[in-house]
Each structure stands twice: as C-alpha cells, then as structure tokens.
Amino acid sequence: MARYATTPSQTVGPYLHIGLPWPDGPFAVAEGTPEGVWIRGVLYDGAGAPVPDGLIETWQADPEGRFDHPDDPRGAVARPGFRAFGRCPTDANGEYGIFTLKPGPVPGPGGTLQAPHIDVSVFARGMLHRTVTRVYFPEEAAANAADPVLSSVPEPERATLVARPAEDGYRFDIRLQGEDETVFFDV
Amino acid sequence: MSTDPTTRPAPPAYARDAEVHPPLDYPGYRSTALRHPKRGLRLLPHLLTEVTGPLLGEDRISENDSDLTRQHDGEPQGQRIIVHGQVRDGDGRPVPHTLVEIWQANAGGRYRHTGDNWPCPLDPNFSGVGRTLTDDQGRYRFTTIRPGAYPWRNHDNAWRPAHIHFSLFGRAFTQRLVTQMYFPGDPLFFQDPMWNSIPDEKARERLVARFDYANTAPEWALAYEWDIVLRGREATVFEDEVDED
Ligand SMILES: [Fe+3]
Numbered sequence: 001m002a003r004y005a006t007t008p009s010q011t012v013g014p015y016l017h018i019g020l021p022w023p024d025g026p027f028a029v030a031e032g033t034p035e036g037v038w039i040r041g042v043l044y045d046g047a048g049a050p051v052p053d054g055l056i057e058t059w060q061a062d063p064e065g066r067f068d069h070p071d072d073p074r075g076a077v078a079r080p081g082f083r084a085f086g087r088c089p090t091d092a093n094g095e096y097g098i099f100t101l102k103p104g105p106v107p108g109p110g111g112t113l114q115a116p117h118i119d120v121s122v123f124a125r126g127m128l129h130r131t132v133t134r135v136y137f138p139e140e141a142a143a144n145a146a147d148p149v150l151s152s153v154p155e156p157e158r159a160t161l162v163a164r165p166a167e168d169g170y171r172f173d174i175r176l177q178g179e180d181e182t183v184f185f186d187v
Numbered sequence: 188m189s190t191d192p193t194t195r196p197a198p199p200a201y202a203r204d205a206e207v208h209p210p211l212d213y214p215g216y217r218s219t220a221l222r223h224p225k226r227g228l229r230l231l232p233h234l235l236t237e238v239t240g241p242l243l244g245e246d247r248i249s250e251n252d253s254d255l256t257r258q259h260d261g262e263p264q265g266q267r268i269i270v271h272g273q274v275r276d277g278d279g280r281p282v283p284h285t286l287v288e289i290w291q292a293n294a295g296g297r298y299r300h301t302g303d304n305w306p307c308p309l310d311p312n313f314s315g316v317g318r319t320l321t322d323d324q325g326r327y328r329f330t331t332i333r334p335g336a337y338p339w340r341n342h343d344n345a346w347r348p349a350h351i352h353f354s355l356f357g358r359a360f361t362q363r364l365v366t367q368m369y370f371p372g373d374p375l376f377f378q379d380p381m382w383n384s385i386p387d388e389k390a391r392e393r394l395v396a397r398f399d400y401a402n403t404a405p406e407w408a409l410a411y412e413w414d415i416v417l418r419g420r421e422a423t424v425f426e427d428e429v430d431e432d
C-alpha cells in the first residue's frame with residue numbers, strides 16, 4: 001500500500017500553450033512514416049462549443065502490441081522512430097491531431113486479449129484534473145466485442161470510444177459533456 | 188494464492204487516489220461547469236497500457252532549459268529564486284530520470300501568451316518555460332524568477348496566488364500529473380477556487396513550497412524546496428488473483 005499521500009492535481013489553466021506543446025509533439029511516429037495514420041478530432045464542451053485551450057496526450061502499444069517499457073512482463077521492445085506518445089494542443093477550432101502507428105492487440109487480464117486501443121489524457125482550462133478515455137478502431141468489430149474494457153461499457157455509450165474512418169486515418173471527437181458525452185475512465 | 192511455479196507477478200497496479208484530487212465539477216471555478224463529464228467515470232483496470240508510459244530522455248532538454256534566467260541576452264526582472272525538490276512515488280521511492288516541465292508568469296504576473304492581456308508589461312528577457320530531468324535520486328532543480336499574482340475574471344476581484352505550473356510523467360500512464368506549486372503564506376489562498384477545490388486541507392498544503400534558507404545562493408538567489416509525490420503501487424498481485432475478478 002502506498003505510504004505517502006500524492007500531490008494533488010491542478011488545472012493546466014489558460015496558458016498551457018506556452019509550456020506544454022512540443023514542435024514534434026503530434027508525431028508519435030516520425031513524420032512521413034508510410035504506415036502512419038492521423039487521429040484527428042475536436043474537443044467539445046457541454047454547450048457543443050470547441051475547446052480551444054485543451055491538450056490531448058496519447059499512449060499506446062506498437063503494431064505488434066509491445067511497449068518500450070521495463071514494467072511490461074514480456075520485456076521492453078524499442079521500435080526506432082516510434083515514441084508511442086503523442087501530445088497536441090487544441091487549436092482555435094478545438095482541433096487536435098496525432099500522427100501514429102495503429103497499435104496491435106495487447107494482453108488483458110486472465111489470458112484475454114485487448115483490442116487495439118490508445119489511451120488518451122485530456123487536459124484543459126476548466127478541468128481541475130485530467131480525464132482519461134480510450135480510442136478503439138472501427139474495423140476491429142470482433143476484437144472490440146471481446147475487449148474486456150470496451151465490453152464493460154454499456155452498449156449505447158460504447159460508440160463514443162470507437163474512432164471513425166477518415167481519409168488519412170481516423171476521426172475521434174471528444175465530448176466532455178452532453179448527450180453524446182464520451183466515456184471517461186477513472187484510471 | 189497458487190503455488191504454481193509458472194505464476195508470474197502481474198504488472199504493478201497503482202494505488203487509486205481520487206480523493207486527493209479536486210473534483211471535476213467545482214462551481215467555485217466557473218469554467219468547470221461545461222467541462223466536466225456528467226455521467227461519472229468508469230473504473231479502468233490497470234492493464235499493460237496503463238502501467239507503462241513514455242520514458243522521455245535527454246533529447247527533450249536543451250541548454251538553459253532549467254535556468255529560466257538565462258534564456259535571453261539580458262537578465263529578467265524580479266526576484267531570482269531556486270526551486271528544487273525530489274520526485275517520489277507513494278511508496279517513497281525516488282522517481283529518477285523523469286521529465287519535469289514548468290511554465291509560469293513573469294515577476295509582474297504576466298504570461299508570454301497571446302491570450303494574456305492584463306496590463307502588466309511583458310519582460311523581453313523572460314519566457315517563463317522550463318524543462319529538466321530528475322537525477323538518479325529523483326531530484327530536480329530550476330533557477331527562475333518568483334512569479335507575480337495575476338487577476339482573472341472568475342469572480343469579483345479574483346486573483347490567482349503566485350504559482351508555477353508543473354507537469355510530470357513518472358514512469359506510467361497512471362502516474363501522469365499536472366499541478367501547481369504555491370509559495371508559503373500567500374494572502375490570496377482564501378479566495379482562490381483552484382486552492383479551495385482540493386477537498387483536504389492537508390492535501391492543499393502539499394502544494395506549498397518550503398522557504399529553504401539553507402539552499403539560497405548567497406548574493407544571488409533565494410531558494411524554495413518542493414517535493415512531489417506521484418502515485419505509488421498497490422501491493423503485488425499475482426496473475427491468478429487477477430483472473431478471479
Ligand atoms: Fe497560471
């Protein structure tokens with residue numbers, strides 16, 4: 001059990017754009033990589049207005065479902081040119097975009113397999129703590145149906161976690177509130 | 188628990204600490220009204236994607252990133268300060284080689300941001316952005332300028348207490364933290380919704396740096412010490428225990 005109380009979260013505030021964006025932030029895989037896909041979307045507030053002062057971060061496995069991390073019991077696997085982490089502020093229209101590789105399936109609990117997915121953190125002015133969601137892929141119907149996390153979400157809300165196909169990749173809009181509110185997780 | 192020799196420890200799970208953090212819906216901070224999920228959060232188990240995370244390195248840092256007073260030709264205005272401390276997890280383990288990013292207002296409380304137009308001059312010698320990696324003991328250190336308080340429009344005569352924004356990764360997606368460091372004895376805490384949104388008063392105090400006379404740089408800079416605690420791990424669970432639920 002944890003012995004030290006953690007430091008509380010605070011909002012990124014309205015001026016996150018001076019501190020957090022990196023020039024190469026949106027590129028979870030090197031720019032120009034042929035198998036790369038764009039995941040683009042708009043962050044909306046509860047009035048349906050785009051959020052221009054937000055930040056999206058993504059973390060995911062590589063196309064083989066591996067992580068370059070020592071806490072993966074299968075061992076760390078580095079993939080040159082692939083950072084697996086993306087970071088993009090929302091622009092004046094609430095838009096973000098992450099260029100990445102589509103992840104492979106990842107082991108889940110008890111011998112299950114998780115469908116390809118990307119973990120997403122959402123930060124913004126007006127949010128005292130990040131919210132977390134997941135992106136799943138529309139062409140993975142069978143894997144999605146068996147995914148232990150996605151299948152725990154009530155059917156009508158599941159669609160908010162599945163990206164839509166787009167010309168150069170996928171579209172994943174995020175709605176903080178409202179009728180089509182995105183499913184968010186307590187991580 | 189099985190005695191099967193093939194049972195491997197499952198990847199670590201991290202202690203949940205939701206009660207420490209401010210609620211997403213906090214009427215005192217008006218902008219939360221349209222920006223908090225209303226359906227409630229679903230519990231996400233800590234699986235491989237959650238217990239891993241980006242281990243960013245030296246390539247994110249360039250010269251002078253940890254000394255915000257040396258990023259321009261001239262010296263910035265204001266009180267020079269050293270801000271240092273240790274990043275640990277909830278089990279007390281130092282978090283080494285992890286990226287720490289900061290951003291802040293200048294001495295007069297103005298950010299170098301197009302959206303900040305409160306009538307206080309920008310400082311041509313201050314950008315207010317810093318980055319560093321913790322050392323092998325989880326220690327970080329910045330030299331900067333003490334930021335000023337600034338007004339905002341949240342409520343009548345609203346002012347933010349002086350603060351520095353901090354962003355930390357730790358070593359897992361679950362440990363990601365963005366927060367703010369405050370200065371001891373700030374008279375503006377009482378009316379600040381960011382401060383008051385933290386339910387537990389002791390937790391608020393953990394955001395306040397300690398004035399650190401011993402580490403002042405004589406005839407150069409005052410010092411503040413601020414330790415940061417990221418989420419710790421749950422007791423080790425074994426895979427067959429995980430299977431049961
Ligand atoms: Fe601020």
